[in-house]
Amino acid sequence: MRKYHIPIFIPHEGCPNDCIFCNQRKICGLTTSVTPAEAKKLIAEQLSYLPQKEREVEVAFFGGSFTGLPLKLQEAFYRVADGFRPRIDGIRLSTRPDYIDATTLALARQWGVTTIELGVQSAVDEVLIKNRRGHTFAQSVAAVQEIRKAGIGVGVQMMTGMYGSDKEKDLYTAQKVASLHPDCVRVYPVLVLKDTALADIYQQGEYQPQTLEDAIETAKEILQMFEKKQIPVIRLGLHIGEELRQEGAVLAGPFHPALGELVESRIRRDRLEETLTQMEELPKELVVQVPLGEVSKTIGHKRCNAIYLKEKYGVTLKIRA
Numbered sequence: 653m654r655k656y657h658i659p660i661f662i663p664h665e666g667c668p669n670d671c672i673f674c675n676q677r678k679i680c681g682l683t684t685s686v687t688p689a690e691a692k693k694l695i696a697e698q699l700s701y702l703p704q705k706e707r708e709v710e711v712a713f714f715g716g717s718f719t720g721l722p723l724k725l726q727e728a729f730y731r732v733a734d735g736f737r738p739r740i741d742g743i744r745l746s747t748r749p750d751y752i753d754a755t756t757l758a759l760a761r762q763w764g765v766t767t768i769e770l771g772v773q774s775a776v777d778e779v780l781i782k783n784r785r786g787h788t789f790a791q792s793v794a795a796v797q798e799i800r801k802a803g804i805g806v807g808v809q810m811m812t813g814m815y816g817s818d819k820e821k822d823l824y825t826a827q828k829v830a831s832l833h834p835d836c837v838r839v840y841p842v843l844v845l846k847d848t849a850l851a852d853i854y855q856q857g858e859y860q861p862q863t864l865e866d867a868i869e870t871a872k873e874i875l876q877m878f879e880k881k882q883i884p885v886i887r888l889g890l891h892i893g894e895e896l897r898q899e900g901a902v903l904a905g906p907f908h909p910a911l912g913e914l915v916e917s918r919i920r921r922d923r924l925e926e927t928l929t930q931m932e933e934l935p936k937e938l939v940v941q942v943p944l945g946e947v948s949k950t951i952g953h954k955r956c957n958a959i960y961l962k963e964k965y966g967v968t969l970k971i972r973a
């Protein structure tokens with residue numbers, strides 16, 4: 653059974669906050685708000701592209717602070733999504749931890765919301781304050797508990813490389829997030845987007861974003877930590893849509909359209925390297941048997957793992973599937 657999300661991005665709608673890294677319109681690739689009528693069209697269109705069998709489809713209201721919308725508007729979006737049942741199997745949404753209360757949860761439950769993803773971002777309050785998140789980590793913990801109590805699944809979104817954070821704080825955040833036992837996690841290394849407060853801080857020289865290498869190394873450890881706890885990481889790195897690809901949209905940071913793939917292949921490179929360093933003598937060739945789906949991750953993006961092993965150890969990597 654393959655899982656699909658039909659994302660409906662509702663940029664900045666309902667959100668009076670201005671987190672320093674956020675330029676919601678750029679992230680969503682949209683410049684206008686989406687109405688329920690437009691959402692209906694989008695869902696119908698995307699459903700028509702999906703396979704008809706062996707699929708599980710969720711409508712996903714992303715991009716803003718969904719439960720910060722007026723209740724009537726939340727309900728209007730729910731009604732639109734609900735009208736597509738049984739062609740869709742569920743509804744999910746993303747929101748802020750401080751926008752979870754009994755009324756919004758009751759409404760979400762009433763309309764069969766399956767998962768609520770919370771923008772937790774950091775477990776360090778000092779980092780949350782510096783980034784003007786407007787909520788504490790304790791509020792995130794309480795929100796996770798409330799969502800669970802309502803019988804709804806919980807996803808957590810966290811960031812790495814935030815202003816005021818470092819690798820230690822990022823790993824601490826991942827540990828704290830794992831201790832909440834979410835049903836899934838998304839990890840977003842911070843990018844410096846044009847027209848954000850973070851861009852000003854960066855241009856004043858007061859913020860040094862993660863390099864791509866830093867982001868890969870940190871995300872690698874985070875991914876392995878969640879894997880050990882059997883918590884699925886469903887996204888690593890921002891979705892790079894048209895808007896983010898435009899010249900000048902991203903000023904700095906670990907921008908890469910396939911960051912998740914880079915991290916996965918780094919994990920495999922580490923394993924290969926460990927194998928080599930445990931050998932008494934380095935072979936000319938290292939022949940590895942992997943399942944078909946693992947071939948590109950093992951060789952690495954643009955053969956980077958094969959090149960690395962050749963340059964560092966003089967070993968030729970051969971993959972058999």
Ligand code: SF4
Nearest residue numbers: 667669670671674716
């Ligand atoms: S709460 Fe979300 S939508 Fe609102 S400013 Fe912060 S990141 Fe952007």
